[in-house]
Amino acid sequence: MESYQTEFLNVALESNALKFGSFTLKSGRQSPYFFNLGFFSTGKLLSTLASSYAKAIIKSGIKFDILFGPAYKGIPLVAITAAKLAELDPENFGDIGYAFNRKEKKDHGEGGSIVGAELKGKKILIIDDVITAGTAINEAFQIIKGESGIVAGCIIALDRQETTADSNLSATQGVSQKYDVPVIAIVTLTDIIDILKDRIAPEDLKSMEAYRVNYSPKDL
Ligand SMILES: O=C(O)c1cc(=O)[nH]c(=O)n1[C@@H]1O[C@H](COP(=O)(O)O)[C@@H](O)[C@H]1O
Numbered sequence: 001m002e003s004y005q006t007e008f009l010n011v012a013l014e015s016n017a018l019k020f021g022s023f024t025l026k027s028g029r030q031s032p033y034f035f036n037l038g039f040f041s042t043g044k045l046l047s048t049l050a051s052s053y054a055k056a057i058i059k060s061g062i063k064f065d066i067l068f069g070p071a072y073k074g075i076p077l078v079a080i081t082a083a084k085l086a087e088l089d090p091e092n093f094g095d096i097g098y099a100f101n102r103k104e105k106k107d108h109g110e111g112g113s114i115v116g117a118e119l120k121g122k123k124i125l126i127i128d129d130v131i132t133a134g135t136a137i138n139e140a141f142q143i144i145k146g147e148s149g150i151v152a153g154c155i156i157a158l159d160r161q162e163t164t165a166d167s168n169l170s171a172t173q174g175v176s177q178k179y180d181v182p183v184i185a186i187v188t189l190t191d192i193i194d195i196l197k198d199r200i201a202p203e204d205l206k207s208m209e210a211y212r213v214n215y216s217p218k219d220l
Pocket residue numbers: 024025026027033034035036037129130131132133134135136137171
C-alpha cells in the first residue's frame with residue numbers, strides 16, 4: 001500500500017466524498033457506497049487530490065505528452081494534476097501539455113471543442129474520476145479519436161471493479177483490453193475495504209463485502 005493511497009482515503013472520508021449507505025448508480029445498480037469527487041471542494045482538499053493523482057501517474061511509468069480531462073469533472077482534475085506533476089518532477093513532467101473538451105462546440109473565436117494543447121498525433125493520458133460501467137471513459141476515447149490523438153492510458157481516482165452485464169471482466173479491465181492501454185487508479189474497491197475496514201461501521205462493511213462478491217470479477 002502506498003502512503004498517497006492511505007492519505008487519499010483518509011481525506012475522502014473526512015470530506016464526505018466517500019459515503020456509505022444506499023445509493024443508485026448511473027448504471028441503475030444499488031450500491032452500499034458512493035464516491036463523489038465534487039466534495040474535494042477546498043484548496044487544501046484539491047492539493048491532496050492533485051498529489052494523489054500525480055503520484056499514481058509517476059508510479060505507473062506511463063509515457064505521454066498530454067493530460068486530457070473530459071468535461072466537466074475532468075476540467076479541474078487535468079489542471080491541478082498537470083501543475084502538480086510539474087512541481088513534483090519538473091524534469092520529466094514540466095513540459096507535459098494539458099487539454100479538455102467543451103461540451104458545446106464554439107463557433108467563433110478560435111472555434112473547436114478542445115481547449116489547451118492540440119491532441120493530433122500526441123500520446124494522451126485521460127484523467128477522470130470513477131469507472132463503474134465504463135460509459136464515461138468510452139466517451140473520452142471517442143473525443144480523442146475524433147481529434148486524431150493516441151490514447152496512452154487512463155488514470156482515475158476510483159476503480160469500482162465492477163463487471164458489466166455482458167462480461168466477466170471488470171469495466172476497467174474491459175476498457176484496458178478493448179483499447180490495449182493501461183488503466184490505473186489511485187484506489188480500488190479492494191483498497192477501500194482493506195484500508196478502511198476498521199473505520200467502517202460493521203453493517204456497512206458487511207454490505208461492502210457482499211457487493212464486492214456480487215459484482216467484482218472472480219479473480220480479483
Ligand atoms: O454512478 C456511478 O456509477 C458512480 C459511482 C460512484 O461511486 N461515483 C460516481 O461519481 N459515479 C458516477 O458514474 C460515472 C462513472 O460511471 P460509468 O460511466 O458507468 O463508468 C462517474 O463519472 C460518476 O459520474
